[in-house]
Amino acid sequence: MSKKAEPRHLILPTVVVPPHPVWPSLSSEEKTALKTRIKALLQEKDAVLVAHYYTSADLQELAEESGGCVADSLEMARFGHEHPAATLVVAGVRFMGETAKILNIEKRVLMPDPGATCSLDEACPAELFSAFCDQYPDHTVVVYANTSAAVKARSDWVVTSGIALALARHLAARGEKILWAPDRHLGHYVQEQSGAEMVFWPGSCVVHEEFRAVALERLRRIHPQAAVLVHPESPAQVIAQADVVGSTTALIEAVVRLPNQEFIVATDKGIFSKMRQSAPGKVLLEAPTVGEGATCQSCASCPWMGMNSLQNLLTVLETGSNEILVPPELAAKALVPIRRMLDFARQLQG
Numbered sequence: 185m186s187k188k189a190e191p192r193h194l195i196l197p198t199v200v201v202p203p204h205p206v207w208p209s210l211s212s213e214e215k216t217a218l219k220t221r222i223k224a225l226l227q228e229k230d231a232v233l234v235a236h237y238y239t240s241a242d243l244q245e246l247a248e249e250s251g252g253c254v255a256d257s258l259e260m261a262r263f264g265h266e267h268p269a270a271t272l273v274v275a276g277v278r279f280m281g282e283t284a285k286i287l288n289i290e291k292r293v294l295m296p297d298p299g300a301t302c303s304l305d306e307a308c309p310a311e312l313f314s315a316f317c318d319q320y321p322d323h324t325v326v327v328y329a330n331t332s333a334a335v336k337a338r339s340d341w342v343v344t345s346g347i348a349l350a351l352a353r354h355l356a357a358r359g360e361k362i363l364w365a366p367d368r369h370l371g372h373y374v375q376e377q378s379g380a381e382m383v384f385w386p387g388s389c390v391v392h393e394e395f396r397a398v399a400l401e402r403l404r405r406i407h408p409q410a411a412v413l414v415h416p417e418s419p420a421q422v423i424a425q426a427d428v429v430g431s432t433t434a435l436i437e438a439v440v441r442l443p444n445q446e447f448i449v450a451t452d453k454g455i456f457s458k459m460r461q462s463a464p465g466k467v468l469l470e471a472p473t474v475g476e477g478a479t480c481q482s483c484a485s486c487p488w489m490g491m492n493s494l495q496n497l498l499t500v501l502e503t504g505s506n507e508i509l510v511p512p513e514l515a516a517k518a519l520v521p522i523r524r525m526l527d528f529a530r531q532l533q534g
């Protein structure tokens with residue numbers, strides 16, 4: 185029988201959610217000119233663009249057209265590590281740039297905006313987290329990729345949503361108790377599915393936290409044929425209504441694989457770009473973020489991911505600014521649990 189333990193005396197820092205950036209709109213000619221210039225600079229500087237599914241459609245297209253990749257954070261880490269380019273340009277949020285640097289300490293890592301952070305990372309400061317870990321010395325520390333290098337360095341394992349459940353099952357089978365951080369919704373989902381004994385850091389993602397269960401029920405009644413796809417950072421009552429719960433990659437695969445023509449999608453709407461490309465003709469509906477108790481700080485669009493644009497990507501390539509640096513000693517410590525994650529993911533793939 186599994187047990188849940190609640191965190192003791194934890195008061196997390198308040199996360200200030202920035203307004204969604206508004207970028208000057210570009211004509212299609214201006215966009216094409218910008219993309220052409222960026223592609224030339226990528227070649228000239230021996231650089232490759234690695235973009236997350238939640239960035240703009242323009243950035244995702246450019247990453248693919250220029251020989252880079254569009255992926256979830258696990259695949260971004262893998263791709264950057266295996267690609268021979270001397271410079272990695274990471275369009276995403278800060279922890280992704282840091283992970284790229286830790287895995288590739290000899291490479292230069294640039295980001296369009298290093299101030300693009302993440303509510304999970306912000307609400308899990310290393311010092312407070314370390315003190316929390318000290319309270320549970322007999323627990324294996326598992327942290328989500330959405331954390332700082334210093335938090336990773338304090339952990340035994342790093343995971344992404346794509347392998348979180350498999351790892352929890354693996355550790356539970358070995359009789360290990362898990363200290364999970366920082367996303368409590370993903371942690372509770374993993375605990376419920378794996379039966380592992382876990383204690384949770386109570387962080388959350390500002391985007392997924394906003395999906396509303398009652399409004400989702402209403403939308404499902406209007407679209408009874410739609411399959412419901414939910415990222416596990418969403419609240420439990422939303423996850424409970426899902427036909428598929430999974431990482432961004434798993435949700436994209438579900439749109440392609442399932443016979444349904446309609447899908448209600450509970451994750452950042454940036455993912456629609458890849459879903460439309462992978463399954464043209466299918467109808468994608470946003471899971472509601474409005475309704476009782478709605479705050480709509482993000483409205484299903486991460487404000488930090490929105491800090492990446494063609495404009496600041498060009499500036500970074502022209503100037504070489506915004507380099508991500510991680511002190512070598514810290515990087516060496518954080519590399520250990522990141523390598524474990526990549527090795528574990530490789531074994532899962534067989």
Ligand code: SF4
Nearest residue numbers: 302303389390391486
């Ligand atoms: S979508 Fe959520 S988890 Fe992802 S970067 Fe934004 S705040 Fe962090």
